[in-house]
Amino acid sequence: MPLDTDSLIARIDSMRDDLIALTQDLIRIPTLNPPGECYREICDYLDTRLTRHGFDTQLIRAHGAPGDSDRYPRWNVLARKEGHHPGECVHFNSHTDVVELGHGWTFDPFGGEISDGKIYGRGACDMKGGLAASIIAAEAFIAEYPDFHGAIEISGTADEESGGYGGVAFLAERGFFAPERVQHVIIPEPLHKDRICLGHRGGWWAEIETFGEIAHGSMPFLGDCAVRHMGAVLDKFESDLYPAMASRRTDMPVVPEGARQSTMNINSIHGGQPEQPKDYTGLPAHCVPDSCRIVIDRRYLAEESHAEVSGEVEGLLNDLSAQRENFRYEMRELNHVAPSMTDRAAPVVTTVDRAIQDILGKSPDYVASPGTYDQKHIDRIGKLRNCIAYGPGILEMAHKPDEYIGIDDMVDSAKVMAHSLTQLLLPQANGPENGQ
Numbered sequence: 001m002p003l004d005t006d007s008l009i010a011r012i013d014s015m016r017d018d019l020i021a022l023t024q025d026l027i028r029i030p031t032l033n034p035p036g037e038c039y040r041e042i043c044d045y046l047d048t049r050l051t052r053h054g055f056d057t058q059l060i061r062a063h064g065a066p067g068d069s070d071r072y073p074r075w076n077v078l079a080r081k082e083g084h085h086p087g088e089c090v091h092f093n094s095h096t097d098v099v100e101l102g103h104g105w106t107f108d109p110f111g112g113e114i115s116d117g118k119i120y121g122r123g124a125c126d127m128k129g130g131l132a133a134s135i136i137a138a139e140a141f142i143a144e145y146p147d148f149h150g151a152i153e154i155s156g157t158a159d160e161e162s163g164g165y166g167g168v169a170f171l172a173e174r175g176f177f178a179p180e181r182v183q184h185v186i187i188p189e190p191l192h193k194d195r196i197c198l199g200h201r202g203g204w205w206a207e208i209e210t211f212g213e214i215a216h217g218s219m220p221f222l223g224d225c226a227v228r229h230m231g232a233v234l235d236k237f238e239s240d241l242y243p244a245m246a247s248r249r250t251d252m253p254v255v256p257e258g259a260r261q262s263t264m265n266i267n268s269i270h271g272g273q274p275e276q277p278k279d280y281t282g283l284p285a286h287c288v289p290d291s292c293r294i295v296i297d298r299r300y301l302a303e304e305s306h307a308e309v310s311g312e313v314e315g316l317l318n319d320l321s322a323q324r325e326n327f328r329y330e331m332r333e334l335n336h337v338a339p340s341m342t343d344r345a346a347p348v349v350t351t352v353d354r355a356i357q358d359i360l361g362k363s364p365d366y367v368a369s370p371g372t373y374d375q376k377h378i379d380r381i382g383k384l385r386n387c388i389a390y391g392p393g394i395l396e397m398a399h400k401p402d403e404y405i406g407i408d409d410m411v412d413s414a415k416v417m418a419h420s421l422t423q424l425l426l427p428q429a430n431g432p433e434n435g436q
């Protein structure tokens, strides 16, 4: 006899109004990042709620992290509920920050208004709805099975939208995601209620500068034009680098399809005299530019390495140094994030897979993210590989005007999360006496 979860599922249905109110409350705390508003307020709110439900909580400020200041302190909340028997710990991690509003809103972005079965607001899907769903899932599970094994943790962390250094990275560096402390991590990012996100591509960001020599613009032969040197770099990218990247396909299930190969964006280019303010009415001076800079954003695959990716660009620049007269450059790495990819056989993956089948009656789709999210810190710093993103909401709604979360989606994914807890924290759910 498999475990009967009917009353757990019914309990979550009965908590629907609570889930809605919780999501609205979270949306109404305007945790805009940057600059990092209201982190303390949202942590206090979560602290009060989770303490009331028997969790032990800690508020942790990321002192000294990028962005942390007395005006904008980076507060994180971590709540833990111990079971009554030894066992494993399941951790739900959500970021509490939201991005700027942008234009085009027809709903109050911090109102939490409900219309047509959806709750609207900045952060509704990314990811306060997922945070609320995980809280309801944990509370329902604890109420239904107070005698559970192991532990449940819920964290609300800062700064995911700006790299996570004041949030998950800070906690991971202090051992909060160490494998002896936490065994399973679910990040309820808006990946759709029937998809499991295994990880993300890597990212490598660098600045390249070419050099020349300033001279009068009427006699460019007396100087050396750094912009023309950069033109040669861009030509090299077009002729060599882009075709090479396009030929590399990954086995990672990255969505959308266009991101299933190596990609590179050129974020910016600046050469010669700085641009003047829009109200400047004078004409430019005539100078040969002696410097030109670009910033590149290279996203790479699990099949590539950091050294290969940076070495490939450096190799092309060195070719130009050999081929092109007076070509001089400098390259500076700005940031690097390794790819992260959880194995499909990892316990958290197979558990959530089965829960999706049981609750939604279909097999999940497996995906990987084109960009990075906090899994990078849990993997690299925490050394914890049993981590996925799974949560309600439509990824394409993230960061858009009139962002919303579907109430039914939240309820369904709360059921999937609670069902997963029964598999991971109740030995009777899959013990030998049940013939599993």
Ligand SMILES: [Zn+2]
Pocket: 095, 126, 127, 160, 189, 190
């Ligand atoms: Zn997010």
